[in-house]
Amino acid sequence: MLRTPLTDRFSLGLPIVGAPMAGAGGSGLAAAVSRAGGLGMIGVGAGAEPDWIGRAADEARAAAGRFGIGLMAWNLARRPEQLEAALAAGPSLVSVSFGDYRPALGPLQRAGIAVATQVGDVESARRAEGEGVDVVVARGGEGGGHGDDRVGTLPLLQGVLEAVGEETLVLAAGGIATGRGLAAVLAAGAAGAWIGTALLASVEALTPAEGRRRLLEAGELDTVSTSVFDVAQELPWPARYRGRALANAFTARWHGREEELAADPAARRALAEARQEGDYDTAFLYAGQGVGSLSSVTTARQVVEEMAADAEALLRRW
Ligand SMILES: Cc1cc2nc3c(=O)[nH]c(=O)nc-3n(C[C@H](O)[C@H](O)[C@H](O)COP(=O)(O)O)c2cc1C
Structure with a gap:
């Protein structure tokens, strides 16, 4: 069994x-990961209502006991009720990423809830450690969904592990899609992996069938880190964070032309319609470069158990 400071702190088996x-992982996926021995997180979207958070937390607790919640820091200033709901839900871990997490840190920690944040450069990791964040996630630019895409996972992880002390839990994220990736980051000194894309084709993910089909078909070259979907939805993401998604006709047309897109209501309407219809030539499917390693629809349990078993075998090999 792979035992690390992460498994010790949260009583995990993996x-x-x-x-x-957000949008791809609700209570079902979180519970499945936790039941398999990991820690499953519920992704909270920018518009999620507090009731939704409370319900999802109740479901995950009933099914698995242990769960975490992921909030978007930039959204909390305009939706403080999301933080209130997360506090009331009693998770083991709350991630406050992409923006200023400091206002949320004290309230969460005083309630006995550990706090994680995703960082994309070494200085941000140092600051997070200094501010007392419990779990620093070194999240490289090859990762799926939103993040700081300037540095890849390995250079970032090496820099972060050198910069922060042993008492801070450092996890690695971005492009970890198989046991080889998990073995690599554990060997480097990370306390664990924070995996997204690897779970997207699992039966518990909320990805619709056509989306799942496209994810399984996609290779490592088929993603792009872009702001076009945020611009077209008029979401006020801080400029530092873009979202890595499968490249499609919409990104081909608008990536690099964000100002024009912002001034084009017809393009914004087209995206909204395509999302309704599940037309992924226009609508987004957020995924990282690890999407090339997805080959079949499995359960989340299979994904994490296989990843951990393969990593353990590799780490014993030399
Ligand atoms: C579909 C999708 C949605 C995401 N939504 C969120 C989110 O709501 N909050 C968050 O903190 N990170 C979000 N992320 C980023 C993940 O937390 C993580 O950084 C990423 O998945 C790691 O890289 P990987 O996808 O290569 O494993 C999302 C990622 C994906 C693929």
């Missing part, structure tokens, strides 16, 4: 956190 994935 050093794997199921990343929060």
Whole structure:
């Protein structure tokens, strides 16, 4: 069994956190990852109501006991009720990523809830450690969904592990899709992996069938890190964070032309319609470069158990 400071701190059987994935991972996926021995996180979207958070938390607790919640820091200033709901839900871990997490840190920690944040550069990791964040996630630019895409996972992880002290839990994220990736980051000194894309084709993910088909078909070259979907939805994401998604006709047309897109209501309407219809030539499917390693629809349990078993075998090999 792979035992690390992460498994010790959260009483896990595997050093794997199921990343929060708004729209793709709700209570079902979180519970499945936790039941398999990891820590599953519920992804909270920008518009999610407090009731939704409470319900999802109740479901995950009933099914698995242990769960985490992922909030978007930039959204909490305009939706403080999301933080209130997360506090009331009693999770083991709350991730406050992409923006200023400091206002949320004290309230969460005073309630006995550990706090994680995803960082994309070494200085941000140092600051997070200094501010007392419990779990620093070194999240490289090859990762799926939103993040800081300037540095890849390995250079980032090496820099972060050198920069922060042993008492801070450092997890690695971005492109970890198989046991080889997990073995690599554990060997480097990370306490575990924070995985998103690897779970997207699992039966518990909320990905519709056509989306799942496209994810399984996609290779490592088929993603793009872009702001076009945020611009077209008029979401006020801080400029630092873009979203890595499968490239499609919409990204081919608008990536690099964001100002024009912002001034084009017809394009914004087209995206909204395509999302309704599940037309992924226009609508987004957020996924990282690890999407090339997805080959079949499995359960989340299979994904995390296989990843951990393969990593353990590799780590014993030399
Ligand atoms: C579909 C999708 C949705 C995501 N939504 C969120 C989110 O709501 N909150 C968050 O903190 N991170 C979100 N992320 C980013 C993940 O937390 C994590 O950084 C990423 O999945 C790690 O890289 P990987 O996908 O290569 O495993 C999302 C990622 C994906 C693929």
